[in-house]
Amino acid sequence: MKTRLIFLLPLLWVLTGCSDSESSDTATLKVSETSFKNISANGETITVNIQSNHKWNISSNNSWCTTDITSGENNGKIRIEVNKNSEAYARAATITVETDGQQEKVSVIQNGKQLSVEEIENHHYKIPVVFQVLYKDPNNTTQNMRASRASDLIVACNKYYQNLLESASVDMNLEFVLATRDPEGNILQEAGINRTQINEATMDCEKFMENKDNLKYLWDTDRYINIMLYTFSNENILGISHLPYTIAPDKLDGLNQLDFLPEHSNLTYPHCVSINNKYIYSSASIENRTYNSVDVIPTIAHELGHYLGLFHAFSEPENKETGINTCIDSDYCDDTPTYDRDAYITWMSDYIISKNGITNMSQSEFNKLFERLDCVSETVSIPNNIMDYDISWLNRFTNDQRNRVRHMLARGVLIPGPKETRVSTRATGPQNFPMRMIK
Ligand SMILES: [Zn+2]
Incomplete structure (x- = not known):
């Protein structure tokens, strides 16, 4: 026994010595x-x-x-x-x-290749979109959206922007594409989808949109439009978006103008679109013009319209406090119908009560709900603009809206795609700037 012990001692020394030398030689x-x-x-x-x-x-x-x-x-x-x-x-x-x-x-x-002003004017924009799927229960496919739904939604949404619905719309020469790579350049397992498990079953969408903590969900706004999907605690709200900025000397009526560049890395809130996932599978057949009041597809198209600088087609009160509607052209587009939405809502509520509810209406009585009284021309029109609300066909954009969107695509910030001025050449500055959100 002794002999064997003596034999083992040098071996133990070697082993101990070895591990000593490794710990002092940790890889740096x-x-x-x-x-x-x-x-x-x-x-x-x-x-x-x-x-x-x-x-x-x-x-x-x-x-x-x-x-x-x-x-x-x-x-x-x-x-x-x-x-x-x-x-x-x-x-x-x-x-x-x-x-x-x-x-x-x-x-x-x-950077992307710099295009000339003329090339940008004719450029077919392909804007990468990522659905930030924020779910609590991984097995709940309303929260944790099925992968195939992302492409269904984008394909359908593009039909509005490319005038593929025969609804006498306009072609924005723009399509949204599902992102294929993450911000680090890695290939995404599911195109256009990034999934994050969260603790909250529901979240207040307005609070979400202004909370700096939620920047953790936001991918680089110069390279993606982020569509956050979660369950809104305000369950009757379908979607909400931030409005974009122009950078001086550039301007566009109604939008906030900044004299500095709000870089993605300096954002103080998650600049994005939020969509209530409660309605994520809710869509009518847009080709067949069946009506669905909580259709997610025009909702996404509408919120992306806000994200790209569009306001509501109807007239909104100039003074929010008095709420008095003076029939101003509050969307800065002459070719969208101008009507007093508050007056319409009052009429609509009375009308629905007088007919004992929508379900008891005849088709022709129901169709009257689609009528709006233009407060400039005092003629009746049938609303069909994507940027409208309530009972409306929501299936077209106009030329003036196209001009606004093209303006922002070419000159806006926090919007992906080629720009007339390289973003990096603009001055960055203080980061307290007014955030504006709109539903
Ligand atoms: Zn809206």
């Missing part, structure tokens, strides 16, 4: 910079220093952004080659440096 890893923004669309070479005491490996998640070496040891330098971007949209890649149990990431965001 540090990169000199972790984030590169506004890389030129023409391509650039970036240099990053690596500080380490071990071997390391490098990988990229996008083939247009590569490194001169894929492995190294101890301190070193890597060159990141960013290829030319031939698309007019910004893109992102992530370089990952790994060593024994440690990882550092280098984020690279490249």
Whole structure:
């Protein structure tokens, strides 16, 4: 027995010695910079220093952004080659440096190709959209929307924006596309969907829209339109959106003008659209003109209209406090009908009571609910504008609305897609700016 013990002692010493030397030689890893923004669309070479005491490996998640070496040891330098971007949209890649149990990431965001003013005027915008699915119960498909629904909704919504419904609408030369990559440049498992489990079963949508804490759900507003899906505690509200800004000297009637650039990273609230998921599967057949008062598809189209700078088609009181409607053109579009919505609501309520409720109405009595009295021309019109409310066909935009949307696509901020002026060349400034939301 003794002999065996003596034999084991040096081995124990070796083992202990080994582990001692490892703990004093823990792998260290540090990169000199972790984030590169506004890389030129023409391509650039970036240099990053690596500080380490071990071997390391490098990988990229996008083939247009590569490194001169894929492995190294101890301190070193890597060159990141960013290829030319031939698309007019910004893109992102992530370089990952790994060593024994440690990882550092280098984020690279490249600008889209700059287009001329004329090219922008004719550009067919393809705006990436991400549905931020905020659910409590993973098995509840109203909260945790089925993946196929995202594409159904976007396909249907695009029909309004591209005049594909034969509703004498206009073609905005714009389509919404489901995002295919996340903000770091990784391919999304489900196009246009990012799922996050939350603790709340319901949330007040107005409070949600102004709460800085909810920035954690927001993807880069220069590259995505975020559509937040959750259950509103205000259950009769279908959707809500923020209005965009113009940046001086640019202006557009009715919108707040800022003299600085509200960068995504400086936002103090989640600039987005919110949709009440209670109605997420609720849609009428838009081709067959069946009517559904809580149809989610015109709701999304309507909220995206606000996000892109449109106001309600009807006349809203100039002075919110008095509430007196003076029939002003409050949407700054001459070709949308102007009617006093409050007067309509009063008439509608009385009319429905007089007919013992909507369900007891004949078809012709019901059809009268679609009539509006234009308060300028005093003629009756049938409302069909997406930016209308209540009982309306909600299936068309007008030329003036198209002009406003095209203006914001080309010059707005916090809206993805090619711009007349490169966003990065504008001054950034103080971050207290007026947030405006609209339902
Ligand atoms: Zn609205």
